[in-house]
Amino acid sequence: MPDFLLDPDVVFLNHGSFGACPRQVFDEYQRWQRELERQPVRFLQRELPGLLADARLQVAHYLGARPTEIVFVPNPTFAANEIARSLPMGPGDEVLMTDHEYGACRFAFQFAAQQKGFRVVEQAIPLPVESNEAIVDTFWQGVTEHTKLIFISQITSPTALTLPVAQICQRAKEAGILTMVDGAHAPGQIDVHLGDLGADFYTATCHKWLCAPKGSGIFYVREDRQSLVEPLVVGWGWGPNKTFHRENEFLEHHEWLGTYDPAAYLAVPAAIAWQKKTMTDEVRHRSQDLARAAVAMAAEIEGIERVHPDSFFRQMGLIDVTAKYVDADMLKSRLYDEYRIEAPVVRWKDRIFVRVSTHAYTRQDHIETLVRALQEI
Incomplete structure (x- = not known):
């Protein structure tokens, strides 16, 4: 994975929690x-x-x-x-x-x-x-x-x-x-x-x-x-x-x-x-597009809903899984243990969200892996 020290065997969709530090930095x-x-x-x-x-x-x-x-x-x-x-x-x-x-x-x-x-x-x-x-x-x-x-x-x-x-x-x-x-x-x-x-x-x-x-x-x-x-x-x-x-x-x-x-x-x-050198407008827009793709693709699963219109989020998107009656801790564990996906499952009031964070290292197949995992779970 260029520039970053992240484990290549993990689909890291949680930049929003602690970030990830480029090798040069x-x-x-x-x-x-x-x-x-x-x-x-x-x-x-x-x-x-x-x-x-x-x-x-x-x-x-x-x-x-x-x-x-x-x-x-x-x-x-x-x-x-x-x-x-x-x-x-x-x-x-x-x-x-x-x-x-x-x-x-x-x-x-x-x-x-x-x-x-x-x-x-x-x-x-x-x-x-x-x-x-x-x-x-x-x-x-x-x-x-x-x-x-x-x-x-x-x-x-x-x-x-x-x-x-x-x-x-x-x-x-x-x-x-x-x-x-x-x-x-x-x-x-x-x-x-x-x-x-x-x-x-x-x-x-x-x-x-x-x-x-x-x-x-x-x-x-x-x-x-x-x-x-x-x-x-x-x-x-x-x-x-x-x-x-x-x-x-x-x-x-x-x-x-x-x-x-x-x-x-x-x-x-x-x-x-x-x-300034790496996160050009093109890279940032690509990251935003991947976050929005994750939200849109997940919303095609029956019972999973969008939360925000695209204009209200950037490189973090929310997937509402409340209607699936899932246990948040169970979902987070299964995403990581079975699919090696690092993504937070957030409890907010009486709702449960999967929060997807995308960055320069995020790929389309990462998003597809998440959506496939949600479909199977």
Whole structure:
């Protein structure tokens, strides 16, 4: 399988969970690890500040933000916890999200709500959706005078739905409501320009669709909102004897949280370079076509239904198998054990979906294998 290290004996249709790292990017990741081990003190104390600054600059350029607005974090769950615990919210305040949000991030806000007394409101977005305008109007029904923060995914994890977050952020700005966008599935799958998006806070993984090493993510906080954010982990960057001596407190608080392996962060620019060279419009459109083919072909099986019109999903498609009364765990196990297909089977409310993720390495025969397996099961 060119470029990727994936097992060629597995039909890998689950890029959306953890991504897959191209060989060139993984080599760069290991190169940074070797550099660290050659002289750890020199690397961590003297070289790392400049290396992180350069990596942030490249990420900021790629995502349309200022370098002082972005820090590296392990994943969006980390960033969601930081916002949930930082913002001055208490009894009478509300955080509004959809009922399509990623479980770990939802739990972060629910946990903080128990500690601080605010309320988490989940506004239902019924499927199938009809239009972006209908999504915005339906979501806005959950807004009240108590809404202090909107937390919403750019592309939802359980339902692979692309949401009109720019419109929601604009409407929230007009209403004086803060916004945080979970872009875990966005960079690398769709174009992202944070300056145009209008969110106050944004987080994303780099190890999913951007194809960077595991454990690399970004946390964006608009410069005029950085005073609202407290560090989730207090380390040397907080006290008077700072490690990196940044003028920007947001960067200082996040760039030295204790000893860690920064290689995944430093390899993100290599992933961006690989994206620009390899994931051309032609390759991305081909991947989208394969996802849409999987949905269309599966829908020809009696009892299996489509969920979204093509315009609402990209390289992740949903196959609704609810009417087949299948057990989700059994289906996932059989797909892998009998057919060597790695694809998530998602429980969402009272429905069961097979989520299909396609990428540059996906082939037509992979899709045919999945459809044949669903027919037989």
